[in-house]
Amino acid sequence: MNEPTHADRSSSALAQLPPGQQLVARDKWPVIGERSPLQSDRPWTLTVQGLVSQPTTWSCDELLRRPRVDRVIDIHCVTRWSRLQVPMSGVPLALLLAEAQPLPEARFVRFVARSERAHDSSLSLAVVRETDPLIAITADGAPLSQEHGGPFRLAVPGRYFYKSVKWLEEIELLAEDRLGYWESEAGYHNQADPWLEQRYATRLLPGAEVAERLIAGQFDDTHLLGLQAAGGQWLRFSARRAVLRNAKFDGCRLMEADFTGANLSNGSFVGADLRGANFAAADVEGADFSGADLRGADLASASVFGVTLGGPGQAAVIDATTRWPADVLEQLTPDQIAYLQGHDR
Numbered sequence: 001m002n003e004p005t006h007a008d009r010s011s012s013a014l015a016q017l018p019p020g021q022q023l024v025a026r027d028k029w030p031v032i033g034e035r036s037p038l039q040s041d042r043p044w045t046l047t048v049q050g051l052v053s054q055p056t057t058w059s060c061d062e063l064l065r066r067p068r069v070d071r072v073i074d075i076h077c078v079t080r081w082s083r084l085q086v087p088m089s090g091v092p093l094a095l096l097l098a099e100a101q102p103l104p105e106a107r108f109v110r111f112v113a114r115s116e117r118a119h120d121s122s123l124s125l126a127v128v129r130e131t132d133p134l135i136a137i138t139a140d141g142a143p144l145s146q147e148h149g150g151p152f153r154l155a156v157p158g159r160y161f162y163k164s165v166k167w168l169e170e171i172e173l174l175a176e177d178r179l180g181y182w183e184s185e186a187g188y189h190n191q192a193d194p195w196l197e198q199r200y201a202t203r204l205l206p207g208a209e210v211a212e213r214l215i216a217g218q219f220d221d222t223h224l225l226g227l228q229a230a231g232g233q234w235l236r237f238s239a240r241r242a243v244l245r246n247a248k249f250d251g252c253r254l255m256e257a258d259f260t261g262a263n264l265s266n267g268s269f270v271g272a273d274l275r276g277a278n279f280a281a282a283d284v285e286g287a288d289f290s291g292a293d294l295r296g297a298d299l300a301s302a303s304v305f306g307v308t309l310g311g312p313g314q315a316a317v318i319d320a321t322t323r324w325p326a327d328v329l330e331q332l333t334p335d336q337i338a339y340l341q342g343h344d345r
């Protein structure tokens with residue numbers, strides 16, 4: 001009788017969705033960033049060191065034997081997908097920190113993964129106190145899979161998920177902050193509060209070079225954050241393998257543009273003419289295609305988690321000539337899939 005209606009459920013989910021985020025398709029948990037830890041025969045350990053009076057290393061067994069707490073954590077990826085209320089269990093970071101006894105001058109915590117690039121991220125101790133991160137050992141009632149960071153990963157509630165380092169191996173207390181991998185390589189915001197949409201730190205671009213490339217429509221292999229190209233028109237735009245995160249292509253004429261293998265995550269293509277554009281193997285996670293014309297566009301092997309296809313009146317134009325293979329399609333939300341399937345596919 002008092003069963004919540006579908007509308008009730010989706011409105012309560014909406015209340016938990018930070019601005020600009022959308023729910024990932026049911027039971028989908030995308031693997032983002034590194035997919036496996038460093039291949040090594042060394043046993044798994046976790047070390048707390050740096051500005052602490054008791055540097056401590058726990059073996060995997062010791063950690064797994066500790067009492068666990070249960071948490072329900074909302075995952076918000078900076079590329080605009082969210083997965084709400086994921087049950088996790090593990091050891092509170094605060095307990096391990098307390099045992100290692102941070103020195104008074106310690107103000108930041110750096111988290112390092114056991115991975116090929118020693119992937120890292122950091123938080124201030126103030127944010128650690130505020131968010132109470134978990135060293136997660138299980139998720140969805142089962143041990144964390146390797147691709148999701150098993151045997152243990154950090155899970156930081158209330159921050160974009162790039163703060164949640166997988167295969168956590170080292171926790172270092174610091175007096176000064178050190179920018180992590182995504183924060184320095186991709187310009188991700190160091191605060192990462194999804195409710196404030198702290199996705200990217202603003203960064204200045206080398207103006208003259210950008211202007212020249214904009215005129216030529218030539219961005220092959222170019223790395224640029226926040227390119228402002230709205231309203232541009234090109235006969236032959238090329239950005240093969242380019243990394244152009246957070247770019248603005250609103251209203252652009254980009255017929256037959258070549259974005260093969262490019263990273264266009266969080267890009268805005270609102271109302272753009274993308275007929276015949278090539279997005280093969282491109283990363284368009286979180287990109288906004290509202291009102292864009294995608295007839296004849298090729299999205300084979302593209303990564304499309306979190307894309308926006310617009311609502312009524314501002315829907316992307318997609319038809320049977322849009323190449324949107326099943327493995328790409330299944331990354332979309334059920335509503336989006338239903339919408340596309342209503343288009344002759």
Ligand SMILES: Nc1nc2c(c(=O)[nH]1)N[C@H]1C(S)=C(S)[C@@H](COP(=O)(O)O)O[C@H]1N2
Pocket residue numbers: 029030031032033034077078113115119147148149161162163164165166167182
């Ligand atoms: N070691 C490691 N941890 C990482 C990353 C990574 O590349 N390497 N990527 C981060 C990013 S950007 C996100 S969104 C989440 C993704 O976690 P998932 O693959 O379990 O969804 O892991 C974070 N932790």
Ligand SMILES: [Mo]
Pocket residue numbers: 032077078079161162
């Ligand atoms: Mo992410």
